[in-house]
Amino acid sequence: xxxxxxxxxxxxxxxxxxxxxxxxxxxxxxxxxxxxxxxxxxxxxxxxxxxxxxxxxxxxxxxxxxxxxxxxxxxxxxxxxxxxxxxxxxxxxxxxxxxxxxxxxxxxxxxxxxxxxxxxxxxxxxxxxxxxxxxxxxxxxxxxxxxxxxxxxxxxxxxxxxxxxxxxxxxxxxxxxxxxxxxxxxxxxxxxxxxxxxxxxxx
Amino acid sequence: xxxxxxxxxxxxxxxxxxxxxxxxxxxxxxxxxxxxxxxxxxxxxxxxxxxxxxxxxxxxxxxxxxxxxxxxxxxxxxxxxxxxxxxxxxxxxxxxxxxxxxxxxxxxxxxxxxxxxxxxxxxxxxxxxxxxxxxxxxxxxxxxxxxxxxxxxxxxxxxxxxxxxxxxxxxxxxxxxxxxxxxx
Numbered sequence: 001x002x003x004x005x006x007x008x009x010x011x012x013x014x015x016x017x018x019x020x021x022x023x024x025x026x027x028x029x030x031x032x033x034x035x036x037x038x039x040x041x042x043x044x045x046x047x048x049x050x051x052x053x054x055x056x057x058x059x060x061x062x063x064x065x066x067x068x069x070x071x072x073x074x075x076x077x078x079x080x081x082x083x084x085x086x087x088x089x090x091x092x093x094x095x096x097x098x099x100x101x102x103x104x105x106x107x108x109x110x111x112x113x114x115x116x117x118x119x120x121x122x123x124x125x126x127x128x129x130x131x132x133x134x135x136x137x138x139x140x141x142x143x144x145x146x147x148x149x150x151x152x153x154x155x156x157x158x159x160x161x162x163x164x165x166x167x168x169x170x171x172x173x174x175x176x177x178x179x180x181x182x183x184x185x186x187x188x189x190x191x192x193x194x195x196x197x198x199x200x201x202x203x
Numbered sequence: 204x205x206x207x208x209x210x211x212x213x214x215x216x217x218x219x220x221x222x223x224x225x226x227x228x229x230x231x232x233x234x235x236x237x238x239x240x241x242x243x244x245x246x247x248x249x250x251x252x253x254x255x256x257x258x259x260x261x262x263x264x265x266x267x268x269x270x271x272x273x274x275x276x277x278x279x280x281x282x283x284x285x286x287x288x289x290x291x292x293x294x295x296x297x298x299x300x301x302x303x304x305x306x307x308x309x310x311x312x313x314x315x316x317x318x319x320x321x322x323x324x325x326x327x328x329x330x331x332x333x334x335x336x337x338x339x340x341x342x343x344x345x346x347x348x349x350x351x352x353x354x355x356x357x358x359x360x361x362x363x364x365x366x367x368x369x370x371x372x373x374x375x376x377x378x379x380x381x382x383x384x385x386x387x
Binding site: 031 | 243244245246247248250251252253254255257258259260264273275278279283292362364366367370371372373374376377378379380381382383384385
C-alpha cells in the first residue's frame with residue numbers, strides 16, 4: 001500500500017512536471033512606439049516687384065525741383081509669403097547724394113516740400129477691396145516701423161499668398177535758386193538715392 | 204445502468220495501472236520527457252518621445268545624438284527582425300496634418316522621416332514610410348536585415364526629420380513611429 005502511494009505521488013509529480021513545461025510565460029511587448037512632437041514656427045515673408053524706381057521723367061535722366069513724379073498706383077506688386085498673417089508697414093528716409101553723402105534731401109513730415117526737403121507717398125487704387133488713397137510715407141522711428149499699409153475695413157492683416165498693388169509718388173524739394181523763372185538745385189548732376197522700406201510683422 | 208458500467212470499467216483501468224506499477228519491481232521502464240521552451244518575442248525602446256519644439260519649414264532635424272539616440276533591446280528569448288513604420292503628423296486639435304512622404308521629398312504639408320543605425324555607413328539613412336518595412340543595416344554600401352539574435356542583444360539608432368516646405372504655423376503636431384519585432 002505504501003508503494004502504491006509512492007507511485008501515485010510519483011505519477012502526480014510527473015503530471016505536474018509535464019504541465020509546468022506548458023505553463024505560459026508572461027507576455028512581453030513585441031513593439032514600441034516613439035512619439036514625435038513639434039510645432040511649426042511662424043515664418044514671415046513678403047516680396048516686392050519691382051524694387052527699383054529710376055526717376056527719369058524729364059527724359060534726360062534728371063529731375064526738376066518742386067515737381068511731382070509718380071509710378072502709378074499699380075506699379076509695385078506686394079506678395080505675402082510665409083505661413084502666417086502679417087501687418088505691413090512702409091517707411092522712408094532722407095535722400096542722399098550717391099557720390100556726395102553730405103548732400104541730402106530731408107524727408108518731409110507733413111507732405112510739404114521746401115528747399116532741401118522732399119516728400120513721398122504711397123498710392124493705392126484697389127477697386128476689388130474698395131481702397132483708394134494716397135498716404136504720406138513717414139520715417140521709421142524706434143516706436144513705429146512706419147505707416148500701416150493696409151488699415152482698411154477688410155483688416156490690416158494680410159495672409160499668405162495675398163497680393164496687393166501700390167505705387168509711389170515723390171515731390172522734389174523747392175529749388176535752391178531760380179534763373180530766368182526756372183528753378184534749379186544748387187548741385188547739378190548729382191545722383192540722389194533714397195530707400196523706401198516695407199516691413200512685415202506677424203499679425 | 205450505462206453510467207455504472209463505465210464507472211466500473213474506469214475503476215478497473217485505474218486498478219490495473221496501480222497493479223502494474225506495484226508488480227513491476229523487477230522490471231524497469233524509461234520515461235522520456237520531451238519539452239520545448241516557449242519562444243517569447245519582446246523588445247523595449249529606451250526612448251518614447253522626441254520633442255523638436257518649434258520647427259522651421261524645409262529644415263532637417265536630427266535626434267541628439269544622431270546615431271545613438273534610442274536603444275532597441277531584445278527582451279525576449281528568440282532572434283527577431285525589426286519592422287518600422289511611421290504615420291502622418293496630426294494637429295492635436297484639428298484635422299490638419301502633415302502627410303508622411305514616401306519618396307524622400309517634402310512638400311507643402313508633407314514631411315519626411317528617416318532612421319540611421321549606429322555603426323552604419325556615415326550619413327546612411329533609410330526612409331520611414333506609412334507602410335511597415337524591415338529595418339536594414341547599411342554597411343559598406345550594402346543592405347542587410349537588422350536582427351537582434353538573443354536576449355539582451357541591442358542596437359542603437361537615430362532619427363532625421365525634414366519639415367514641410369510650407370505649413371500652417373503655431374499648430375502642435377504629433378506623429379508616432381512604431382517599431383515591432385517578428386521572429387526570423
